[in-house]
Amino acid sequence: MQTQPVGGWLDDLASGSSTPGGGAAAAMNAAVGAALISMVCNLTIGRPKYAAYEAELTAALKNAEELRGKALELAADDAVAFAAVIAAYQLPKGTDADKRARTAAIQTALVGAAEVPLRTAELAAEVVRLSRAVLPGANVNVVSDVAVAASSARAALDAAVVNVEVNLAALTDEEQRAALRGRLAAPLAAAAEADAVVAEVRERIAK
Amino acid sequence: MQTQPVGGWLDDLASGSSTPGGGAAAAMNAAVGAALISMVCNLTIGRPKYAAYEAELTAALKNAEELRGKALELAADDAVAFAAVIAAYQLPKGTDADKRARTAAIQTALVGAAEVPLRTAELAAEVVRLSRAVLPGANVNVVSDVAVAASSARAALDAAVVNVEVNLAALTDEEQRAALRGRLAAPLAAAAEADAVVAEVRERIAK
Numbered sequence: 001m002q003t004q005p006v007g008g009w010l011d012d013l014a015s016g017s018s019t020p021g022g023g024a025a026a027a028m029n030a031a032v033g034a035a036l037i038s039m040v041c042n043l044t045i046g047r048p049k050y051a052a053y054e055a056e057l058t059a060a061l062k063n064a065e066e067l068r069g070k071a072l073e074l075a076a077d078d079a080v081a082f083a084a085v086i087a088a089y090q091l092p093k094g095t096d097a098d099k100r101a102r103t104a105a106i107q108t109a110l111v112g113a114a115e116v117p118l119r120t121a122e123l124a125a126e127v128v129r130l131s132r133a134v135l136p137g138a139n140v141n142v143v144s145d146v147a148v149a150a151s152s153a154r155a156a157l158d159a160a161v162v163n164v165e166v167n168l169a170a171l172t173d174e175e176q177r178a179a180l181r182g183r184l185a186a187p188l189a190a191a192a193e194a195d196a197v198v199a200e201v202r203e204r205i206a207k
Numbered sequence: 208m209q210t211q212p213v214g215g216w217l218d219d220l221a222s223g224s225s226t227p228g229g230g231a232a233a234a235m236n237a238a239v240g241a242a243l244i245s246m247v248c249n250l251t252i253g254r255p256k257y258a259a260y261e262a263e264l265t266a267a268l269k270n271a272e273e274l275r276g277k278a279l280e281l282a283a284d285d286a287v288a289f290a291a292v293i294a295a296y297q298l299p300k301g302t303d304a305d306k307r308a309r310t311a312a313i314q315t316a317l318v319g320a321a322e323v324p325l326r327t328a329e330l331a332a333e334v335v336r337l338s339r340a341v342l343p344g345a346n347v348n349v350v351s352d353v354a355v356a357a358s359s360a361r362a363a364l365d366a367a368v369v370n371v372e373v374n375l376a377a378l379t380d381e382e383q384r385a386a387l388r389g390r391l392a393a394p395l396a397a398a399a400e401a402d403a404v405v406a407e408v409r410e411r412i413a414k
Contacts, residue, residue, distance in 0.1 A: 001213050001214075002212060002213055002214030003212045003213075003214060004212060004213055005209065005210050005211060005212060005213070006208050006209055006210075006211055006212075006213055006216050006235075006279075007208075007209030007210060007279070009213050010238055010239070010242045010275060010279075011242075013239065013242040013243065013245075013246060014241075014242040014243075014245035014246050014249070014271075014272070014275065015245075015246065015249060016246065016249035016250050017246075018246075018250070018348075018349070021243070021246060021349070021352055021355075022243060022349075022351055022352040022354075022355035022356075025239045025242075025243055025352075025355050025356075025359060026355060028213075028235075028239060029236060029239065029359055029362060031217055032217070032220065032232050032235060032236065034221075035217045035218075035220040035221040035232075036220060036221075036228070036229060036232055038220075038221035038222075039220060039221050039222065039223065039224075039225075039228060042221070042222060042223035043223050043225070064221075065221070068217060068221065072213075072214070072217075141225075142225070142228070142229075143373075144229055144369045144370055144372075144373040145228055145229040145232075147229075147365070147366065147369040148228075148229035148232050148233060148366040148369060148370070149229075149232075151361075151362040151365035151366050151369075152232060152236055152362050152366065154358075154362060154365075155236060155358040155359050155361060155362035158354070158358040158361075158405055159354065159355040159358050159359065161409075162351045162354040162355060162358075162405065162408060162409060162412070163351055163355070165351075165409060165412050165413070166350075166351040166412050169412050169413070198365055198369065201369055202368075202369060202372060205369070205372050205373050205376050206372070206376070
């Protein structure tokens, strides 16, 4: 994906192949959000007017760069996890032993397929938190980009949550399902945070 | 952008150059949403189970493909409009005539710079509408991708609105400002529509 032209990646996303799909799209939205946080930091760090925020923005930049790299890895992981689910469904089901092995393989693959968007949701929540962290000290000329970063991360979050839920729906182990679903609560809380960042930016612009 | 590697485009977005910035990011989010609508259509059209929705999904696919192409054009237009604003601010202001010419040029450039995200917001609203249109007849295996499309388009919409507002804030012509702001109302209404699509998908998955 990293080396693929933007137009070609979008063509693949649009095609009748299941991957790249919603998982990669969510990861891309998170990467876009992280990249904009980096831009805001890069356009603020070193300017005397914002010297008081220098340490905070330098830390945010480092963090945003890492999150962007990880988001692109998650896009790739998503395709692998999806392939594992498909492969499990294609296992033989001739004998009872086959059937049991196949069911177990499907369940294991579904946990893996839920794990990737869960990590995407967690990553997107971190991007939202970064958008809030950089907002007070962001160069006023790019404050609108902080809102764009927050809304892109929020889209990643919303998408990742749906992608987790769709995998959990087919998971029969109640305990594992509850554990995975429980891990969604923290990233879900970041959606309201993202909206608050967008609202604050709009207020600042309107002044 | 189309021919640029994904990783390189994200590097440019993250860099200390103002373009590509939030405008291109919003356009990219809209393109991702449109691409996912195409994928859902491509994975549904031709399947006997969904024959009743064939005409609707075929029309949606054509529409989504057009919107994706236009979104990428808007990303490029955004950089051009931004460059025009910067160029206008750099005009000479030595004489009173210079100053008047410069002020007029800035105002004209700001209208252009507001126009691009306004069109992005309108386009994103169309992607949201498409997500709602394809939802009833979408292949059940990719119904989660309809939600991802809606949330990506919503991010594009939110971002584009902030990008319009930031340009309007510097516009002194009250009448023109009101006219441009008035055009935001329709796309803004699509945000709730996007949330409704995501909620409906989550309900369907939970069943």
